[in-house]
Amino acid sequence: MSDISVLLSQIPSIxxxxxxxxxxxxxxxxxxxxxxxxxKQVHGVRIVDVLFPQQACGEADGFYTEQPGILLSVFTADCLPVIFSHKQGHGVALVHAGWRGLRNGILEQMARRINQSGSTRDWVVSIGPAAGACCYEVSQELVDEFRHGLNLPPALISPSYRHLDLPAIAYAKLTQAGFASVDYAGSCTICTEASTVAGIDLAQRDETRKVYRHKYTSFRRNSLKRAQDPSIPGISGRNQQSGIIILPD
Incomplete structure (x- = not known):
């Protein structure tokens, strides 16, 4: 089953x-x-106003619309999908934010776009499934870069050695930007197991067959598997999508 946000579910027009x-x-x-x-998502900070269906947006990682009937979506594996909505559904937006986007300010860019037409105080945000602090190990240099570049507690940025907490960083940035409310939907894309696969309760799986399934597509998990077995396919075309739409009349 796909994840949903408690906050966004309270807005009937989206x-x-x-x-x-x-x-x-x-x-x-x-x-x-x-x-x-x-x-074309490029881990950048460009925000595009979407004015009509099937619009060619070029290279972009953030999308904003006030037009009903246009579905906005982003592809993610271990990066953050971040969904925005006006509290009355007058506008919606969506961002793809990996560590590069977070570091370079894509959430702040979206906040600026929203403030051009109103105020972040009238918008709510949901952070979707992404690599969690439990699994997202990076270089110490990258941890240090985040700690030096962000006015956030070091333990929030990296709660354990060489691990980044991307969702917590995003939550703090969104709060600082003045959004009315922010929630989490989903869990770690690297380690979260599915409860069922094709109707089979995984709690009852045959452990001797080593059947193991995960809820989400994960670039990090797939890369580790490919390092052990080059025959394992990549995830191109198998990234999950997150999306939002203002419902047409």
Whole structure:
């Protein structure tokens, strides 16, 4: 089952969802897929105003619209999908934020765009499934770069040696930007197991067969597998999508 946000679910004029391996694009959003803008995500900070269905957006990692009937989505594996909505559904937005985007300020860029048309105080935000601090080990140099570049507690940025807490960093940045409320939806894309696969309760799986399934597609987990066995395919085309739409009249 795809993840949803408690905050966003309270806004009747929008529909949203965070994908997983069983539904790369959440089923509730699939009827609107023909309206998706064309884009190329590049771990940057460019925000595009989407004005019409199937708009060519070029290289971009953030999308904003006030137009009903246009589905915004981003592809993620271990990066953060961050969904924004006006509290009355007058506008929606979406960001793809990995460590580069967080470091370089894509969330602040989206906050500036929202403040051009109103105020972040009138918007709520949900942070979707991404690599968690439990599993996201990086270089000490990258940890130090975040600690020196952000006015946040060091233990929030890196709660354990050489691990980054991307969701916590995003939450703090969004709070600093003045958004009305922020919540989490989903869990760690690297280690979270699915509760069922094709209707099979994984708690009852045959351990002797070493059947092991995860809820999300993970670039990090897949890369580790490919290092051990080069025949394992990449994840291109199998990234989960997160999305939001202002429902058409």
């Amino acid at each position: 529909r949203h969802g965070f994908g997983c391996k069983q539904a790369l694009l959440p089923e509730s959003l699939q009827p609107f897929s023909a309206s998706l803008p064309e884009k």
